[in-house]
Each structure stands twice: as C-alpha cells, then as structure tokens.
Amino acid sequence: MTGFVRACLLGGLSLGLMSCQSSSPVEAANVPAPVVQAEVKAPAHDVQQIAATTAHPGEAVYKQACAACHDNPEGTRAPAKDTLKQMGLQFISYALTQGKMKDIGATLTADQRGQVINYLIGAKTAPNAWTSAMMCDAARLPVDLAGGASITNFGFDQHNTRSLTAAQAGLTKAQLAKMELAWAVGFPDATGMRSQGAVVGKNVFVPVADVAAMYAFDISVADKPCLQWVYETRGGAPLRSSPAYGVVDGVPLLVFSGMDTTVHAVDARTGKAVWTRTVGTYSFSTTTGTPTVLKDRVIVPVAQFEIVYGGDNAVPCCNNHGYVLSLDPKTGEQQWRYDTMPEATHQRDRGDGKSLMGPSGAPIWNSPVVDEKRSLVYFGTGESNSPPAHKNTNAIIAIDLKTGKEKWSFHATPNDIYNIGCDLKSKPELLNCTSMPETVFRDVDFGASVILGTHSDGKQLVYAGQK
Known part of the structure; x- marks a missing residue:
C-alpha cells in the first residue's frame, strides 16, 4: 500500500490530569471544535468494492487507508484501532488534514475523511457548556499572580532541575506521605495531556494537547478550583510543549507551542494573545520542547518527525x-537561528x-x-x-x-x-x-x-x- 508507514503515525497518549475539579468534565473551550458529520456516500475508486461488503462506509475507508498499520500495532508501532476510538474528533480531524496523517488524508475526499472519523468515534461535536458552570465568581475571576512563580517551565526552572523548595511546593517532605486527592478535572475527547502546567501565584495554567487549548484555573480554594479563561489555538493544532512563564516589560507572558510549530505568547492575566509566530521551516518540522522566557528573548527548540x-x-x-x-519576547520576531x-x-x-x-x-x-x-x-x-x-x-x-x-x-x-x-x-x-x-x-x-x-x-x- 502506498504510504505504508504514513498510515502508522496517528499517535495519542492516554493520560489523566489529576488537578482541577471532581465530577464536572472539562471539554472544549469557547470556540467550538470542528464538527464532522459523515454522509453515507459511495466512496471513490477501489474503496467501492470494499464498501459493498461492509455496514459502514467509513469501515471501507479504514480498511483501505488505515488498517494495514493500525490493525498491526506490534509490527508497525501505530496506535491500535481501539486507541483511535478513544481519541477526540478535533485531534483526528487535525491529523488527517494538517498533522502527521495529512498525506494519507490528502488521498481521501472530504466525505471519506468524515466517514472514517465517524466510523472510529461517531458523529461528535465538542461541547463548551461546561465553561459557564465552572467559571470563577467575581472575586476569583481576576488572575492573581502575587507570590511569584514556582513552576515556570518543563524543568521548573532555567536549569531543568525539576526541584522545588518546601516554600515553593507548599509542602514539606513529611507531609508527602499523608497526601490525599483534593480534586480532579477530566477532559473528555483528550486522550493525551502531553504537558504539565505552570504554577504562578494562585493559578495553574494547563495545556490540553488534544483540544488545542490552554486553561487558567484559580486554585486558591483547596477543594474548589474554578476557571478564569481559556485560550484556543487557531486551526486546532495539538499543543505539545508545557507553558513557560516570564515577565517582559511588566507583561506576564505564557509561551508555548504546538505540533504545527506555532509559538503562542499569551498574557497570563487575560488569556489574550500578545503574538503568535509559526517557526517551522521543513515539511515535517514540529515543536515538543518547552521554550524559555527571558527578559530579552524567548528560546525555542524545534524538532522534526x-x-x-x-x-x-x-x-x-x-x-x-x-x-x-531566539525570538523577541515582545513581538515574536526572530533574533537568531x-x-x-x-x-x-x-x-x-x-x-x-x-x-x-x-x-x-x-x-x-x-x-x-x-x-x-x-x-x-x-x-x-x-x-x-x-x-x-x-x-x-x-x-x-x-x-x-x-x-x-x-x-x-x-x-x-x-x-x-x-x-x-x-x-x-x-x-x-x-x-x-x-x-x-x-x-x-x-x-x-x-x-x-x-x-x-x-x-x-x-x-x-x-x-x-x-x-
């Protein structure tokens, strides 16, 4: 089959975030994710023969374009079919149109892409009604950054020590053995979190990879976090890095990046974009490492798949x-490469x-x-x-x-x-x-x-x- 290995790469992780509210699921953000409503139409070319013997038109597309790898995960390292079924609509849709599966997706019509997504996960929308139920009240809605940052990037600090003092952690070693779960937030349609949050003052800023969004939570009340703002990326590219935090000319910035190599600089107080810049040079460029925010520059690592x-x-x-x-922290313009x-x-x-x-x-x-x-x-x-x-x-x-x-x-x-x-x-x-x-x-x-x-x-x- 043409593109044998390309059909093996629709990846997803199964991770849970143990941090934000019990019982109330968190799903998409304030802009609805794309809706794929699959129409039952006869697929083109050689998929038609398979369709005649299958109950769902998307099954025919899956067998032709996906099964060789996803039905053989041990031999191909591809996520198994059952894993695909747990993924969100936005994640799979992005993979087939702009992400790692874009070359396979390009061989399919829009109807066929819709059919195979519908076959795997059903016709879904990404609901956003949860935001009103979980929004902070007037007293907690403003982002309170007083007290400074305890976790500013993936390594906790610029040296990647991943070490916190008792004051930063708010815990002593003796207390660790007595810890119990205080609250948790689940993110339906997100099989992979990928990254950790940044902790600044009374707030945690959490990236959710599969729904391409950054969430700001107030965590000042021990058993009741609340939502302050949500930032969604345009185009739905999954987020890959953790947020990095730094203050530039008085503006508290969160800087993070996605699978499409777009670097986002967001005002931590409001969730509004200060700038965005796409830094990919090659057809397979991507970003996974977390940037570092300094007063005069942002350091961004770039990978490729x-x-x-x-x-x-x-x-x-x-x-x-x-x-x-190295990017200018005020504008995102490149300083050196x-x-x-x-x-x-x-x-x-x-x-x-x-x-x-x-x-x-x-x-x-x-x-x-x-x-x-x-x-x-x-x-x-x-x-x-x-x-x-x-x-x-x-x-x-x-x-x-x-x-x-x-x-x-x-x-x-x-x-x-x-x-x-x-x-x-x-x-x-x-x-x-x-x-x-x-x-x-x-x-x-x-x-x-x-x-x-x-x-x-x-x-x-x-x-x-x-x-």
Whole structure:
C-alpha cells in the first residue's frame, strides 16, 4: 500500500490530569471544535468494492487507508484501532488534514475523511457548556499572580532541575506521605495531556494537547478550583510543549507551542494573545520542547518527525533537521537561528532515479537549559535519519545565548542512522533503507532534557540521560 508507514503515525497518549475539579468534565473551550458529520456516500475508486461488503462506509475507508498499520500495532508501532476510538474528533480531524496523517488524508475526499472519523468515534461535536458552570465568581475571576512563580517551565526552572523548595511546593517532605486527592478535572475527547502546567501565584495554567487549548484555573480554594479563561489555538493544532512563564516589560507572558510549530505568547492575566509566530521551516518540522522566557528573548527548540517517513518510497529521504531559535519576547520576531547541521544535499541515487539526501536528523525533542552565568544554552539531539551521520546527531550541544553560535558539541553515539520505516517487522522493499550504509541503527536520542547541576565537589556539570 502506498504510504505504508504514513498510515502508522496517528499517535495519542492516554493520560489523566489529576488537578482541577471532581465530577464536572472539562471539554472544549469557547470556540467550538470542528464538527464532522459523515454522509453515507459511495466512496471513490477501489474503496467501492470494499464498501459493498461492509455496514459502514467509513469501515471501507479504514480498511483501505488505515488498517494495514493500525490493525498491526506490534509490527508497525501505530496506535491500535481501539486507541483511535478513544481519541477526540478535533485531534483526528487535525491529523488527517494538517498533522502527521495529512498525506494519507490528502488521498481521501472530504466525505471519506468524515466517514472514517465517524466510523472510529461517531458523529461528535465538542461541547463548551461546561465553561459557564465552572467559571470563577467575581472575586476569583481576576488572575492573581502575587507570590511569584514556582513552576515556570518543563524543568521548573532555567536549569531543568525539576526541584522545588518546601516554600515553593507548599509542602514539606513529611507531609508527602499523608497526601490525599483534593480534586480532579477530566477532559473528555483528550486522550493525551502531553504537558504539565505552570504554577504562578494562585493559578495553574494547563495545556490540553488534544483540544488545542490552554486553561487558567484559580486554585486558591483547596477543594474548589474554578476557571478564569481559556485560550484556543487557531486551526486546532495539538499543543505539545508545557507553558513557560516570564515577565517582559511588566507583561506576564505564557509561551508555548504546538505540533504545527506555532509559538503562542499569551498574557497570563487575560488569556489574550500578545503574538503568535509559526517557526517551522521543513515539511515535517514540529515543536515538543518547552521554550524559555527571558527578559530579552524567548528560546525555542524545534524538532522534526521525518524519521517516520523513511519507510515510504514516495518520499525521498531525508532533508529535515532540528534547530533552535531566539525570538523577541515582545513581538515574536526572530533574533537568531542555530541549525544543528547544514542543509541536506544529494548523496546518491536510490536506484529509482530519486535522491537519497543527507545529512538529516538531530531533532531537538527536549527543553533546553539556559545558563545565563556563562551565556550558554544546552540541549540534546536525536539520531541521524539518512547518511552521512552528522557530528551533531545524538549529541549534547552548547550555543551562545546572545548569538546562537555553537560553542561545543559532544557526539555520544556516531553513525546512528535510523528511521522507523526501516525498523518495521513487516515491510515492503524500502528504497530509503536498502541504500543506507552500515549503521549502528540504535535510535539512541537524547530525548529527555539536559540538566545543569552542581557536583559534590562544587563544579557545575551538564547531566544528560541517553535513550
């Protein structure tokens, strides 16, 4: 089947957020998510023959375009069909039109996309009536940031220590053993949370990936949180990073990013956008790592998921790579850009007249460390996706905070040329794989964020765990 591996990538996580209100479900935000109402029409081309023997037209589309991977999750690493059925309308709709499944979605008509979504999850809308029931009263509606931030980004602080003092946490170690659940909020239609919240003053700011929204909750009353505002992204791109918090010229900013590489800067007091900027350069660029907000810049890591397309002969591999940006915190304008490697060029013919390109890879999945004392930014990178394997793949890299110039790079695992398509247990002849040289083929990214810490001898070290 054309696009064999592309049909394997509609991902979703099953996570719960244990933090916001018991019993009242939280669903979509103040702008309704897209509604897909599938019409029962005869699908086109070869799907028609399958439709004649199935009860639902979407089943025919599923069997033709999706089943090869999603009915074989162990061999393809794709989410199983039962997992797809738990996903939300907005998440699947985005995946088929703009996300990881957009190439598969492009082979289907709008009716067929609607039919397969309807077959998997039913005809849903994303209700938003919950907001009025959970909105704060007049006394708690204003966002109260007094007391400062205790969790400002994914690593809790600029060094990614993920450590809080008792004062910041509001807990002592002795109290941990006696903790009980105070409240929880569930987000229907969201199978994946993906990210943690930021905690500032009496507020927690929570991103919900699958519904592409950021929620602001007042948590000053121990057993009764309430909703202050909701920010929805345009286009429905799932959010991927945690929110980063910082104050720029008196404006408290939350900065976060989504699967479509759009970086959002939002006023924490109002939930209104200050600026947005889409930073993706390549067709498979994405953002997962959390930005860092400083007084004079926002540091943004950029990854790419071209790794999953190596098993598709229709896509000559590979020309994407990771990079880091410095953006103006007031406007979102780019200040500098650091690329992990030069642009890919033709390396050899795959055997069918198309190019095998390289170097490629080094996605930056993680949240960088900002070391203002040394004016450096540290981060880890992923594998190479095509030869030659560049020195900045599977590496820890330090760049200048003010200029983006590379200062040093530690190459932990050379010659790790990897893509998912070449590692499938059941696969056709894959031109992007057979033309590769010998490789360790281990896929040993630095997926987790690096940490800047102090050793017992007083020296500061960069710590990193490799996959």
